[in-house]
Amino acid sequence: SQTIHQWPATLVQPVGSPLSLECTVEGTSNPNLYWYRQAAGRGLQLLFYSVGIGQISSEVPQNLSASRPQDRQFILSSKKLLLSDSGFYLCAWRGTGGLNYGYTFGSGTRLTVV
Amino acid sequence: SQKIEQNSEALNIQEGKTATLTCNYTNYSPAYLQWYRQDPGRGPVFLLLIRENEKEKRKERLKVTFDTTLKQSLFHITASQPADSATYLCALDIDTNAGKSTFGDGTTLTVKP
Numbered sequence: 001s002q003t004i005h006q007w008p009a010t011l012v013q014p015v016g017s018p019l020s021l022e023c024t025v026e027g028t029s030n031p032n033l034y035w036y037r038q039a040a041g042r043g044l045q046l047l048f049y050s051v052g053i054g055q056i057s058s059e060v061p062q063n064l065s066a067s068r069p070q071d072r073q074f075i076l077s078s079k080k081l082l083l084s085d086s087g088f089y090l091c092a093w094r095g096t097g098g099l100n101y102g103y104t105f106g107s108g109t110r111l112t113v114v
Numbered sequence: 115s116q117k118i119e120q121n122s123e124a125l126n127i128q129e130g131k132t133a134t135l136t137c138n139y140t141n142y143s144p145a146y147l148q149w150y151r152q153d154p155g156r157g158p159v160f161l162l163l164i165r166e167n168e169k170e171k172r173k174e175r176l177k178v179t180f181d182t183t184l185k186q187s188l189f190h191i192t193a194s195q196p197a198d199s200a201t202y203l204c205a206l207d208i209d210t211n212a213g214k215s216t217f218g219d220g221t222t223l224t225v226k227p
Contacts, residue, residue, distance in 0.1 A: 006157075032212065032213045044217040049214060103158070108155070
């Protein structure tokens, strides 16, 4: 079965520090991968998605970047964090084509920028 | 752009009753509409997906309807239990090829014993 691993679970970082969140997927190949962010009490905002190695699409101009160095690895990064980067970050994968598939989400990373 | 509205921020019902959650959208009807459950501090868990040519889909105590004329989906939990208490998110596909979706803000359901 497919599993998705995301770490760390919580992170407190000072403003201006770098960020690296990692996500790996097991049990599937060539998945579509996604990074979403959720503000408190709100829905999910799509940040980046990737349909293959090295292919990254950015949805929202921001202080963040994403990379996909391997088929089942997706990384979210920042060179200098802002207070507004605080939130709940979720990695997800989805079967291609969307037929009968919803997203499988990781357990999330709670990021607090102080 | 597609906008989603989910009914009221919170819904409180008595155990054993049917909970009905609403998801309304504003623009084109999506090819797929999804429902998720999210517990505090956890990632959403996929429950059901319904296609635009399907009127209804069921899974155990869950039922989803999709009315493209009203631009609305209803999510029902029958014989509700306290364990059903959670936030429920509606999501619409906005790009089927890329598998991209837009999410509503969710409805928090509390089932009281």
